[in-house]
Amino acid sequence: MKDEATFSPKQDAEAVSVSDMFNNILNEKIKRGAVEKAIEVKVDEFIKRVADDVFSSWGDLSKLMKEKMTEAIMPTAESLGDIPKYHDFVTKRLRLAAQNFYDNKLVEVLDGELKEIMSEVPDVVNLSWLVEKIVDGAREDKAEGEISLHIDKSYSSYWIGIDKESDKSEYECNFRIGLNEDAKTGKLKIFSLRVDGEDCRKSIALGPFYQFEKILYNAYVTEAEFALDKGEYAGDYNTEWYYD
Template sequence: MKDETQFSPKQDAEAVSVSDMFNNILNEKIKDGAVEKAIEVKVDEFIKRVADDVFSSWGDLSKLMKEKMTEAIMPTAESLGDIPKYHDFVSKRLKLAAQSFYDDKLVEVLDSELKEIMSEVPDVINLSWLVEKIVDVAREDESEGKISLHINKSYSSYWIAIDKESDKSEYQCDFRIGLREDSKTGKLTIFSLKVDGEDCRKSIALGPFYRFEKILYNAYVTNAEFALDKGQFADDYETEWYYD
């Protein structure tokens, strides 16, 4: 609402200079407390502004409090030791999962594998049978030829080396079989087997094995009997084939 109070001059403009008029009005305001009131308002605003600055996140008090709280907390934090990192957590979870697999699944897998192995092991593996199988493999590539066969005896053991290619030395052959002779029964069992240079003793499974290779491997892991059924010399076995 517009103030309708009319202004009535208190001083005679003809008798008082502007400078004196200013001084007179100023003195009157000072006497009425206007200046004090204005200063009080400004002081209140100043105090509030200072308090806001002090308690702000960038203020000195905030910085000091942060510093003091850090000093109080750090010794406790240091006593905690290393806090586990994310990759440590993942590693532990993987180990736990692996252990769970071994505990819950490995027995089932091994039982299934052993069942298959036992079902494919004849009572006796004859060397003539093995030679025949390798000849059959070689015959698929050549219409006629001869495989490599070596039989060596060392004390109570035999070493047999076989390869589908001819003229291979004992240590070049794909198959090398170690046989141990029982002193009481005279029976031979496989105690060492290498296939393509791989030692079967160092693996629970090699392969994939198929056909006679799988049967030979199964005979090895079950300690089956192996017989030199045609004789103790390489010439006792049919290692050659001809075009039919």
């Protein structure tokens, strides 16, 4: 390692003031091009910083180049107008499948269900028959007891509530049946049927109903006759059973 050169004063400190000394040194540096050299270095640094900024990812040139390349690579919006969207494609396929079902399968399915309905509709559904069926179902759970039966008349209509449990109010009953009297024939027909709180007008399948429930439902949808064959009062029907 080289030793640093020993500094030798060139000016007599006793003869030259500090101010003159500074001016002399400054003039000497200027004559030797020190200022020009310093400016050149700073200009080089400045140019480099500007170039770095221009070519950086956030620079103006980068933004402009990205915009121009995007325009060149991406197709125009107008050219994309005829490309179908995925959900549009799915929707069209679903519509086609539904139409094929209606055209080829629906008639067959409905004919089968209607044939089944018509084969299980008696000429007349008697209330005593329905009460007996519900008593038989309740007898399987208890050795003796009584079902709930309500018959409420309002003008030419009747509301019937039936439940295999005792002490149920009309509105709490599992079955609630609305009957209308035909003005011409005087016969009663079911205009409303609720099973387990569900309105049968909203049912489009026979699946939920079995045995006598299914027959009752079929009588409703075909407007079959429903008769209060034992009388218009709940006491006219046998709602109790005892241990044999």
